[in-house]
Structures are given as structure tokens and as C-alpha cells.
Amino acid sequence: MAQGEVDTKKCGSALVSSLATDLKPRYHFAALEKTYYERLPYRNHIVLQENAQHATRFIALANVGNPEKKKYLYAFSIVPMKLMETAELVKQPPDVTENPYRKSGKEASMGKQISAPEEESACQFFFDLNEKQGRKRSSTGRDNKSSPHPKQPRKPPQPPGPCWFCLASPEVEKHLVVNIGTHCYLALAKGGLSDDHVLILPIGHYQSVVELSTEVVEEVEKYKVTLRRFFKSRGKRCVLFERNYKSHHLQLQVIPVPLSCCTTDDIKDAFVTQAEQQQIELLEIPEHSDIKQIAQPGAAYFYVELDTGEKLFHRIKKNFPLQFGREVLASEAILNIPDKSDWRQCQLSKEEEEMLARRFRKDFEPFDFTLDD
Helix, strand or coil: CCCCCCCCCCCCCHHHHHHHHHHCCCEEEECCCCCCEECCCECCCCCCCCCCCCCEEEEECCCCCCCCCCCCCCCCCCCCHHHCCHHHHCCCCCCCECCCCCCCHHHHHHHHHHHHHHHHHHHCCECCCCCCCCCCECCCCCEHHHCCCCCCCCCCCCCCCCCCCCCCCCCCCHHHEEEECCCEEEEECCCCCCCCCEEEEECCCCCCHHHCCHHHHHHHHHHHHHHHHHHHCCCEEEEEEEEECCCCCCCEEEEEEECCCCCHHHHHHHHHHHHHHCCCCCEEECCCCCHHHCCCCCCCEEEEECCCCCEEEEECCCCCCCCHHHHHHHCCCCCCCHHHCCHHHCCCCHHHHHHHHHHHHHHHHHHCHHHCC
């Protein structure tokens, strides 16, 4: 080793190394050794064993104006992760190496034993729906015993104030929660149109579908597919709608409609007809289109998704009837329960809600993808 060079095997900080392992930064800058050093980029996943993740580049910089004229500036351009496609983000550089912080068998095992209590307190703030004592449910949607290497979850977005729908919030009526995934959860609707009217809600604080991160969108879609299968097995089709207007936390309403009541075309016609009567411009958008392509974050809108994948969209410019979605589905043309168009007229006692929640959990269990290994 030449004079003045740094022995990378002897210098450094174990704590910062541990932090870099957990945070997985795209760029890691250091200046402790007062010299310039740039290692090859390293990967943050085990090939063929874990989902691909972005690579990390480690760069050490020398002191400003150092006499050896070693590099102390580093110019680079970086695109925010949320603006990148997943495939582009996880693309590995041709000179990528293995993770230098990854410990081998025995060391990793000892490290996990030491850090386990800290990890548990950090990520296990959800409750277990199995009603068994002594077990906690992790934010990965599984019992920790099933995974010897639990993945530290990214902390979900937090609300600016009290929120009735953020799962970690004390305001949540937890007896209505019927299923918990990694990024989303299911809850029975308060004052639902039917006993199995449910909501898909993000665990973190997101106002609308448009603002969801990629991983949350993927799980929302997984819940949609699963609920369609579940309701189809019970002789029903489901209608989904979202009203991003005078609401603070995304609530994706999922209402089952018995096949014997009407056809999908009847449901579509009912929405279009009532929209015209109330001078609401409800436009049909392409089946495989993304709402993010139509609405910008912060824009008010209402959209309906039918079991065929057809979508109807309205951009809210001024006022909008808050119960519009319920009113259409409760109308004589569909469920024929017009007296239930306002959820406040349909509230049940807590004991009745708990009974319905237990029943839904039991019925939904054979379809529950969060139980898969």
C-alpha cells in the first residue's frame, strides 16, 4: 500500500456501517479519513434470493484545499426515487460488487440476536387479528417466526394531525380492521351499504390513489384482485370507488353487489344517468389506464371501477355531492336500499360491528394472501 493511502479494512465506523446497511443509500459520502476514495458500486440484495434493489456508491472526499490536491468536490445528478420507474431504479451497473457490509453466517446470526429486540420495537406496532396472546404482527403482514431475517420496513408517511384511518393512530376503530398487509389494510366500512362493504386503506398517510408509492399501489391492486375472487365465490361482483374531495386519508370503497341484482352494464348506466341528472361530467377512461396519468397530486376527483376493469372518472372543480357513490349503489336500479345512501343512518352498535368483523375475517381467510410464505 502506498504511503498516504487508507487501509479500508482497518478504518471506518461499525455504527455507520450498520446504518448504511439498513438505509441503503444510493450515494454514501464520507470525509473522516481526509482523503479521496471511490469504491466500485455495491448491490443491496442477494441475487436470486431477494428482490432486486438499487446499488450504492461510496465516495470519500479529502479536505478542501488539501496540499496533495486530492479530490474534495464531487459533481453528480440524481433523480428522486419516487420519479423513477422500478426497472430503472434497480438496474445494476456493470462493475457492481457484492455488499461489503454483508456478514457471513455466524457473524450475521450473532448480529441478529443482539439487534432483535430493537428491531421488534421499531417495526411491530400493528396488532394481531388472530386474538391469541403473546403474539405480535409485524408490518410485513406475517408472524415474525416465519421469517428468520425480517426486513426493516420503510416508515410510512405520517399525518400532520389526528387521522381516523392511519393504522398506528389511536383514533382508528381497530375492531373494524379485518386484514392487514405490508402497506395496506382492510376494514369494514362504518355504516356500510352491506355487511361485507369494506375499505382498502393505506397503512401510512396518503390522501389519494394518485399519491401512493409504487409498492403501495401494487398491494392495493393485489387486494382488488383478491376481493373480486372472494366476492365472485359468493355470487357477487364488486364495485370500487374513491372520492378525493373533502377527505384526508385514502378510502377505496369496495361494495359487493349480488349477481342477481343487476349486470355490470346496469351499474355503469346507473352511474352515468345519475351523473347527468346532477350535471356531473363522468367520463369513461381506458381500461388499463392509470389514474395518475389523468389526475395530478392534490387534484380533487371521483372515480368508479367496475368488475370488468372499466373506469369512470370525474374531475371535481367546485362542489360535489359527498354521498354520490353510495346514492347510486343504494338506488332502486342496483341494491334498492335508498334509505342507506347516508352512512350516518346505517350505524350499528360496537358489538354488532365486532360480530360482522369476526365473520368477515373467517370467510376471507381462505383468500388471504398475507398468510402466504
